[in-house]
Every structure is written in structure tokens, then in C-alpha cells.
Amino acid sequence: MEWIAHFLGPLAPAWELFGDAWCAGALVALCLAVPGVICLAREQIFIGAAVAQASTAGVAVGLTLLPVLAASASQGHVHGARQQAFAAACAVLAAVLAALATTPGGRLRRGSPESRTGWVFLFSAAVSILLLVNSPHGAHEIARLVASSVLGATAGDALLFAVVAGLTMVGGCIARDRLILMTIDPNWAGLAGMRRSRWEYGIALWLGLVCGLAIPVTGFLFVFGCLVLPAMIARNLCREIRRQLWVAPVIALLTTIVGFVIAHQQDWPPAPVVITVLAGLVPLTWLLDQLFSSVFTRAVPPSKTPSEPPQKHKPDAP
Amino acid sequence: MTLSTRTLVHPDLSTTHGVIIIARAVRLAYGAHTILDDVTLTVHSGERWALLGRNGSGKSTFINALMGEIAPAAGVLGINRDLVLTDGIGLVPQRVDLPPYLRTTVRECVDLGLIGCEGNRATRRSRLTATMQKLGLNDLLHRDMRTLSGGQRQRVFLARALVREPRLLILDEPTAALDRPGEEQFFAAITAQSGIRAMTILLVTHDQQLAQQFCTHRAVFAGGAVCCENIELSAKQRIELAGERL
Numbered sequence: 377m378e379w380i381a382h383f384l385g386p387l388a389p390a391w392e393l394f395g396d397a398w399c400a401g402a403l404v405a406l407c408l409a410v411p412g413v414i415c416l417a418r419e420q421i422f423i424g425a426a427v428a429q430a431s432t433a434g435v436a437v438g439l440t441l442l443p444v445l446a447a448s449a450s451q452g453h454v455h456g457a458r459q460q461a462f463a464a465a466c467a468v469l470a471a472v473l474a475a476l477a478t479t480p481g482g483r484l485r486r487g488s489p490e491s492r493t494g495w496v497f498l499f500s501a502a503v504s505i506l507l508l509v510n511s512p513h514g515a516h517e518i519a520r521l522v523a524s525s526v527l528g529a530t531a532g533d534a535l536l537f538a539v540v541a542g543l544t545m546v547g548g549c550i551a552r553d554r555l556i557l558m559t560i561d562p563n564w565a566g567l568a569g570m571r572r573s574r575w576e577y578g579i580a581l582w583l584g585l586v587c588g589l590a591i592p593v594t595g596f597l598f599v600f601g602c603l604v605l606p607a608m609i610a611r612n613l614c615r616e617i618r619r620q621l622w623v624a625p626v627i628a629l630l631t632t633i634v635g636f637v638i639a640h641q642q643d644w645p646p647a648p649v650v651i652t653v654l655a656g657l658v659p660l661t662w663l664l665d666q667l668f669s670s671v672f673t674r675a676v677p678p679s680k681t682p683s684e685p686p687q688k689h690k691p692d693a694p
Numbered sequence: 695m696t697l698s699t700r701t702l703v704h705p706d707l708s709t710t711h712g713v714i715i716i717a718r719a720v721r722l723a724y725g726a727h728t729i730l731d732d733v734t735l736t737v738h739s740g741e742r743w744a745l746l747g748r749n750g751s752g753k754s755t756f757i758n759a760l761m762g763e764i765a766p767a768a769g770v771l772g773i774n775r776d777l778v779l780t781d782g783i784g785l786v787p788q789r790v791d792l793p794p795y796l797r798t799t800v801r802e803c804v805d806l807g808l809i810g811c812e813g814n815r816a817t818r819r820s821r822l823t824a825t826m827q828k829l830g831l832n833d834l835l836h837r838d839m840r841t842l843s844g845g846q847r848q849r850v851f852l853a854r855a856l857v858r859e860p861r862l863l864i865l866d867e868p869t870a871a872l873d874r875p876g877e878e879q880f881f882a883a884i885t886a887q888s889g890i891r892a893m894t895i896l897l898v899t900h901d902q903q904l905a906q907q908f909c910t911h912r913a914v915f916a917g918g919a920v921c922c923e924n925i926e927l928s929a930k931q932r933i934e935l936a937g938e939r940l
Contacts, residue, residue, distance in 0.1 A: 419793055557806045560798060564854070567761070567785050568810035615838055616802045 384633075386641050394640070400529035401646065402632045403537035404590045405602040409628035410548050411583045412607035413620045417559045418480075420489065424603040426497040427474045427584055431591035431599075432521050433500035434470025436507045438463035439514040463517075464592040471588030472581060474500065479580035521595045526646045533593045540586060547582075548621060555579070556617045598647040602628055605654035612661035631657065712739045713774065714862055714894045715760065720769035722752065722759050729755045733769070733920045735913055739861070740892040744905030747915030753898045756915070757864060760896075761785075773862075784855030788867040788898075790847045792839055800834045800842070800850050801826075807854035825857040829883050844871045852880065856887050865897045869904070881908055 387398070415423055442462050478493045487495075508514035520528075548555070557565045558575045566572050590599045610624035635650030642649075715737040722730040730752040737743055745753045758764050759771055776782070784807075792798070804826065808818050826832050829849050834842065842850065848868060855863060863884065869877040881904075887893065899905055905912050914921045 417793070417796055419795060553806060553809050556802070557809055560792065560796065560803065560806065563787065564785070564806070565809075567783060568807075570810075611797050615797055615799050615836070617796075617798055618802060620797070 383637060387637060390640060394527060396531040396534050397527045397529040398633075398636050398646075399534040400537055400593055401526040401598070401636065401650070402629055403534060403541045404526075404594050404598070405606070405628035405632040405650070406541045406625045407537060407544050407586050408590060408599060408602040409606040409610075409624040410544050410621060411579070411586060412603040412605075413610060413617065413624050414555060414559055414579060415583070416604065416607040416611060417556075417617055417620075420478075420480075420493070421604050422490070422493050422497070423475070423478050423583070424587070425600050426478055426493045426500070427471050427587045428591055428596050428599045428603075429497050429500040429504075430474030431467040431471035431588045432518060432596055433504040433507075434467035434588065435463045435521060435592060436504035436514065436518055437470065438466030439511065439517060440507045441466070460592070464589075467592050468585065468588030470500070471591065472584035475580040475584030475587070476577065479576050521591060523595060523597065523645070523647075526594050526598060526650075529593045536589065537593075540589065544582075544586070545625075552618065552621060556621075559617065595647060597651055601647075601651035601654060602632075605651065605658060606631070608658050609654070609661050612658070612665045627657070628654075713737070714739055714741075715774070715896075716770070716772045718770040720759070720771045721767045722755050722764060723767045724755075724764075728767070728918060730915070730920065731918050735920065735922045737894060737896070737911075739894055741911055742895040742909040743897065744909040744912040745896060745898045745915065746900070746902065746905055746912055748900075751915035752918065752920075753915050754866065756920075757866060757896070757898060760864070776861075782858065782861035784858050784860030784863045786848075786852050786855050786863070786865045786868040788870060790844070790851045794840070796839070798839050800831060800837050800839060803839055803850055804831070804853045804857055807857040811858055821857055821859065825853050825887075828886060829853045829856070845873075845876045848872060848876075848880065849883070852883060856883070859887075861893060863893055863895045865895065865899075867898050867900070869899075869901075877904070 387394075391398075412424065415421060439459070442459055474496045478489055478496055480489045504518055508518055554565070554570055554575070557568065558570065558572070558579070562572050562576075565575065587599055587603070606624040606628035607620065609627050610620040614620045614623050631654050632650050635653045636646050638644070638653070639646040639649040713736060715735070717733050717735050720730065720733040721728060722733070733756065745756065747753050755764065759766060760773060801822075805822060808821065811818070813821070826835060829852065831849060831853055834846060834850075839847065839850070848871065852868070865884075869880055872880060884893075884895070895909070897905070897909060911922065911924055914923075
């Protein structure tokens with residue numbers, strides 16, 4: 377335990393100043409890791425980027441619309457908490473809409489989910505620049521979101537994400553198997569009595585809400601990174617999605633803490649440090665997995681079962 | 695495929711009558727394009743039906759309608775209410791592909807077949823163990839699904855269907871990728887399972903010989919119509935089938 381105290385020691389003097397931000401950042405990472413496993417298993421990584429980008433565009437829309445709405449209501453300029461709250465609400469709305477638009481399935485949808493995801497990403501990126509091209513403050517806000525500065529998070533943000541993390545964990549535990557079934561085989565999910573479209577929209581709503589709430593607090597880089605990278609690490613470490621669903625949040629939480637310590641000691645921005653650490657762990661765990669697989673395969677050769685019939689086709693490549 | 699109770703469940707059907715599926719003058723269409731017209735058939739408990747026909751003859755459309763994916767444009771298509779309520783339906787699809795980067799094991803995949811089934815944890819575990827043993831999958835329990843051959847994967851998907859102990863098993867060209875010994879082993883496993891509980895089987899196939907060997911009835915899909923007939927069973931087959939039902 378001494379080494380933990382030694383490692384976390386440097387954070388103590390700055391806790392009063394940055395404690396809320398660190399807590400909020402760690403909880404955001406925890407919340408994002410679970411939907412990240414589902415996105416990764418369904419090979420929809422880019423949905424995370426598109427939803428995060430749409431959320432950023434939502435902030436831009438909020439910052440553009442608020443002065444117009446305030447002028448029409450003869451309230452003069454609106455600044456501070458009200459402006460932040462309005463922008464955050466727009467971010468959540470945009471993220472939810474983007475997640476719903478990119479979800480697979482739906483009879484009225486046109487094109488593949490990938491093409492819709494690409495469209496959402498590009499449209500959102502372009503709109504967020506165009507809307508704030510003549511607003512120095514707004515452009516600065518978007519640049520801040522893209523660069524990800526976790527340190528602006530408040531105690532209220534930490535509390536909000538504590539609630540979201542709790543709900544995510546409870547929901548994940550209750551619906552774990554059904555979530556996995558929807559991921560592995562949606563057809564069978566229908567056969568097992570699950571209403572596929574409702575589950576698809578539910579997953580999209582969950583992803584949109586978490587990303588939408590997280591973007592104004594932590595920014596694009598942190599949100600997209602924490603959505604995808606812990607899930608990639610967990611996939612390298614675990615053979616089953618069930619395990620990935622709890623390993624990914626643990627990795628996200630631990631890595632975020634380590635990243636914040638390094639960032640504080642070196643006086644670097646925390647979000648890029650966390651993402652760099654996570655990104656570094658991906659090839660490392662991949663190597664570990666390869667090493668473990670080769671050792672395991674040598675020790676226990678995967679013999680065919682006695683009843684295994686001869687195959688006329690070659691086994692599928694892994 | 696979503697089980698739509700609006701189109702699927704037939705309130706008048708019950709196990710006491712022994713009727714599992716009923717179709718009366720059913721017309722199935724995609725928009726204005728009619729695929730099947732005036733389909734009439736009745737499937738009783740324990741019967742094994744072969745759905746025969748060329749590609750595009752409407753076999754899969756009929757299965758989709760049965761699963762509630764397509765609503766009949768006309769007629770009545772019903773499935774036994776008890777089957778839907780107890781989730782006693784198993785499906786082995788034609789394609790057993792998983793996303794190439796998806797990481798899951800045989801155990802996890804088969805275990806997911808129990809979702810929606812009744813029973814406590816111990817019952818479910820014993821079902822899982824028994825099914826794995828019966829299909830010779832015990833050695834593959836912790837294997838990554840991506841490392842299995844096509845035949846092994848097919849058996850895993852059969853295990854996922856059988857672990858539900860289904861009253862109705864739908865096999866959509868399940869042995870298309872298997873050779874003859876693999877095919878025989880596949881159907882031997884189903885026969886062993888149907889001996890425990892009267893299981894009705896719908897087998898979609900092109901193989902007349904397989905239909906003759908394994909099924910009691912056949913429905914031939916051709917030209918948008920369906921022709922149903924009993925299959926003449928050999929004395930040996932009759933004895934085997936009677937033994938399974940007992």
C-alpha cells in the first residue's frame with residue numbers, strides 16, 4: 377500500500393484545486409468504457425467519433441443559438457452558467473440524435489451504418505467550424521473541446537458522472553447477457569424474445585447520452601479515446617465479452633488515475649496523457665495476448681474431438 | 695427475426711391438440727411481389743418436415759413469416775401459443791459466421807442460447823453441460839470461436855439451439871457446409887435430443903435423400919405454391935421414430 381501512497385502523493389497538494397476535475401475525468405472514463413466494449417464488438421468504433429463530433433457541433437449550435445434566443449426574449453447577453461448549461465443541453469441532444477441516426481437497423485434508414493456514421497462525422501465537423509467562424513469566444517470553446525481539457529470539470533460534473541456510472545454499472549449487470557446477445561447475434565436475440573429495434577435504439581440512446589454529457593466536460597479526444605481504447609485493451613486480455621465488460625471499466629479507471637498523476641507531475645495536459653497511456657497499452661496487451669496464446673497452444677495442442685468428422689473444407693482462418 | 699406475437703401466435707392452438715403450426719390459405723409477399731400463394735399445411739407435434747425447393751422458391755420466406763419477420767398478406771399463419779410463451783423454439787441458421795474480430799468462446803456462445811428460458815442457475819448449468827457433452831463439444835468449451843472450423847461452428851450453433859430444449863427446431867440448410875459423416879453426426883445429435891422430448895423439426899434443404907432419411911413429411915415449394923405429402927418411411931425408420939417418441 378505504501379507504493380500507492382507514494383505514487384498518488386503528488387496529487388494531494390493539488391487535490392483542492394483539481395480534485396473535482398480528476399474525479400469527473402475518471403468517472404467519465406468509467407462510464408464510456410462499457411458502451412465502448414459493445415461498439416468495438418460490433419465493429420462500430422467510428423460511431424464513437426461521430427457521436428463525439430456531433431456533440432461538439434451541438435455545443436457550437438448552442439453557443440450560436442443562445443444569443444439569438446436571448447435577443448428575441450429581450451434578455452441582453454447571456455453568459456456564464458446559463459450559457460454553459462444551454463450548450464451542454466444542445467450537446468446531449470445532438471449526440472443522442474447522432475447515435476440514433478447511426479444505429480444499425482430501422483426500416484426507414486438508407487445506406488449502411490458506416491456511411492451514415494461518416495456523414496454524421498463530416499457534417500458535424502463542418503458545421504461546428506462554420507457556425508463559430510465569426511465568434512472568437514465560440515471558436516476558442518470548440519478548440520478547447522477538441523483539445524480536451526479535463527481540468528474545467530466541476531464538483532457538479534463529478535456528481536453527475538457518479539450517478540451515470542452507477543446507472544451504467546447496474547444496467548450493465550442486469551442486461552449483460554442480452555447486450556452480448558444483441559452484439560453477437562441480433563437474429564437469435566429476436567428468437568429469444570428480445571425486441572431488436574427497441575434494443576438497438578436503447579443502446580444508441582445510452583451511447584448518445586453518455587457521450588453528450590461527457591463532451592462539454594472532457595472534450596472530444598478524451599471521450600473518443602476512453603470509449604475505444606479500454607475496450608481494445610480488454611479485448612486483448614479477455615476471451616469473452618462478459619469479462620471484457622468489467623475489465624474495460626477497471627482499465628479505464630486505473631489508466632486515468634495513472635495518466636492524471638503523470639500529467640500533474642510533468643505539468644502536461646491530462647487528457648492527451650491519459651489517451652497516450654491507453655494507446656500505449658493496446659500494442660503491449662496485444663503482444664501479451666500473442667505470447668500467452670503461443671505458450672498455451674504449445675502446452676495444450678487443440679486436438680480434434682474424437683467425434684469430430686473429417687472436414688471437406690479447410691478450417692476458417694482465425 | 696423478431697417474434698411478433700401479433701402475427702405469430704394462434705390463440706386456438708394448444709398442445710392438447712398436438713398442432714404446432716397451422717397455415718390456411720396464406721399469401722406471403724414483399725410489397726406487390728407475391729412469393730407464396732395459398733399455402734395450407736398443418737404441422738403436428740413430433741413431426742419432421744422437410745421444406746424442399748429450388749433457390750428463390752419461398753422456403754426462407756415461409757420461415758421468416760413463421761418467425762414473425764413478415765406478416766401474411768392474406769390467410770392465417772399460426773404457431774402454438776405455448777411455444778412462444780415458453781420460448782421453446784430453436785434455430786440453426788444457414789450461415790454461422792460471426793464478426794471476424796469478435797472475441798467469444800464456445801461456452802459463452804452456447805450459454806447465450808439460454809436467454810429467455812425458464813429455470814434457475816443450476817438447471818441452466820446442467821442443461822449446458824449435458825448439451826455440450828452430447829455434441830462432443832466439451833473439449834472445445836474454452837476455444838475462441840474464430841479458431842473453429844465450419845463444421846465445429848455449426849455444431850456450436852446446434853448446441854445453442856438444443857440447449858433451449860426446444861419443442862420446435864428450425865434448421866435452415868444447416869449442413870450445407872458439412873460432408874456426409876459430419877451431416878450424419880449432426881442429425882444423430884438432433885435425434886438423440888428429440889428422444890428426450892418430442893421435438894418438431896422444420897428442415898430447409900435441397901437434399902431429397904436427406905429429406906427421405908430424416909423427415910416424416912415434406913413440403914415442396916415450387917412456382918409460388920406448396921405441395922405437402924407424407925414420406926414413406928421404411929420399417930426401420932418407423933421403429934426408430936416410435937422409440938424416440940416413447
